[in-house]
Amino acid sequence: KSDILALGGPKEVTLGVMGGGQLGRMFAHAAQQMGFFTAVLDPDANSPAGRISHHHIQTEYTDPAGLARLAEVSAAITTEFENVPAQALQQLAHTRPVAPSGAAVAIAQDRAAEKAHFVKCGVPCAPYAVIETAQQLAAVDANLLPGILKTARMGYDGKGQVRVKTPAELAAAWADLGGVSCVLEKMLPLALECSVIVARASDGSCVNLPVQRNLHRDGILVVTEVYEGNLPPALVERAVAAAKSIAKGVQYVGVLCVEFFVLDESHPASAGLGGLVVNEMAPRPHNSGHYSMDACDVSQFDLQVRTLAGLPLVQPRQHSPAIMLNLLGDIWPNEGRDGGVPDWAAVLALPGTHLHLYGKLDAKKGRKMGHLNITGATVAQVRATALEAARILG
Ligand code: ADP
Numbered sequence: 226k227s228d229i230l231a232l233g234g235p236k237e238v239t240l241g242v243m244g245g246g247q248l249g250r251m252f253a254h255a256a257q258q259m260g261f262f263t264a265v266l267d268p269d270a271n272s273p274a275g276r277i278s279h280h281h282i283q284t285e286y287t288d289p290a291g292l293a294r295l296a297e298v299s300a301a302i303t304t305e306f307e308n309v310p311a312q313a314l315q316q317l318a319h320t321r322p323v324a325p326s327g328a329a330v331a332i333a334q335d336r337a338a339e340k341a342h343f344v345k346c347g348v349p350c351a352p353y354a355v356i357e358t359a360q361q362l363a364a365v366d367a368n369l370l371p372g373i374l375k376t377a378r379m380g381y382d383g384k385g386q387v388r389v390k391t392p393a394e395l396a397a398a399w400a401d402l403g404g405v406s407c408v409l410e411k412m413l414p415l416a417l418e419c420s421v422i423v424a425r426a427s428d429g430s431c432v433n434l435p436v437q438r439n440l441h442r443d444g445i446l447v448v449t450e451v452y453e454g455n456l457p458p459a460l461v462e463r464a465v466a467a468a469k470s471i472a473k474g475v476q477y478v479g480v481l482c483v484e485f486f487v488l489d490e491s492h493p494a495s496a497g498l499g500g501l502v503v504n505e506m507a508p509r510p511h512n513s514g515h516y517s518m519d520a521c522d523v524s525q526f527d528l529q530v531r532t533l534a535g536l537p538l539v540q541p542r543q544h545s546p547a548i549m550l551n552l553l554g555d556i557w558p559n560e561g562r563d564g565g566v567p568d569w570a571a572v573l574a575l576p577g578t579h580l581h582l583y584g585k586l587d588a589k590k591g592r593k594m595g596h597l598n599i600t601g602a603t604v605a606q607v608r609a610t611a612l613e614a615a616r617i618l619g
């Protein structure tokens with residue numbers, strides 16, 4: 226541990242990350258700002274984080290030599306995406322501090338284990354059934370329909386999900402998904418979606434970022450808004466308490482994002498659920514927390530560095546209302562095929578715009594290329610700027 230804090234001394238102190246996507250890149254930037262060196266393990270030669278790190282170990286996530294090399298150069302290791310094999314984290318943990326733990330990541334990797342964890346922590350989630358066999362399929366409670374069938378593993382951005390209305394559609398969807406382990410969730414009437422980012426240290430201290438209100442389109446996050454008055458205070462309080470108890474329940478160390486559904490309580494399908502249900506958790510910083518980079522005095526990536534290095538956690542303070550717009554490949558003219566890009570100059574001419582691009586060279590539909598944070602003196606100003614930016618970006 227003292228090794229980790231030998232910053233500014235004569236030796237390099239390196240923090241390692243499994244995965245080289247944009248979350249790893251922004252973690253590396255935050256770590257480098259504090260004088261850390263960074264190491265990334267990712268097989269892709271062009272990974273956003275690999276390209277900007279001091280070490281890029283270009284192997285598969287399970288490659289023993291790659292993992293050994295990462296452990297050799299790193300004082301401590303974190304992860305940036307949840308599909309990193311939990312065993313790889315457990316292997317690294319033999320020789321180096323690893324946060325979050327492989328055990329916590331393993332729960333978040335499996336929707337069935339994740340929901341069981343929520344239930345254990347006393348936080349309600351959508352009514353659901355685990356479907357691993359034809360018998361379980363046949364025995365599904367009709368009350369769960371209409372519902373969403375989700376693969377238990379490897380889903381993201383709405384992938385691996387099918388909406389089903391009848392038992393026949395459910396059976397067909399399960400077959401289409403290859404008969405793999407799934408959960409069927411009751412389709413809930415959503416009033417809105419929100420998420421909470423917490424950071425928890427090994428001594429149990431836990432802080433949170435202000436609660437994010439999120440808008441998804443086709444299962445992908447498109448807009449996050451965070452400002453006073455955006456959500457009822459009682460709801461914010463409940464969501465933060467639920468996220469903290471979910472973190473505590475796995476002795477979590479690191480940054481955790483917990484996503485929630487706020488239900489439309491006038492709808493009969495909401496009956497008995499209490500208005501707020503947890504959707505899922507991500508054992509890492511999250512797209513919905515990107516606003517913190519420009520609107521808070523400590524960002525979610527700063528928190529990741531602090532939890533990994535055993536540095537003190539302080540409650541972050543938001544100093545500006547914020548709106549984050551995701552920049553998906555869709556807004557590149559002709560999806561980037563003929564080299565055109567959005568009109569960045571027009572966007573940056575608006576006051577309070579902060580452009581973050583991830584260094585990805587090929588725009589594709591639905592691909593997260595960057596995000597635009599918008600800050601300002603007042604909510605009205607931020608909203609007006611966001612509308613104008615959205616108009617420019619199309
Ligand atoms: P992913 O892992 O791909 O983010 P989610 O389970 O978070 O998948 O689902 C993506 C989106 O689909 C959610 O943000 C929400 O808008 C919608 N959704 C998912 N489950 C339900 C549900 N049970 N009822 C209503 N909408 C849902």
Ligand code: MG
Pocket residue numbers: 382484505
């Ligand atoms: Mg989600």
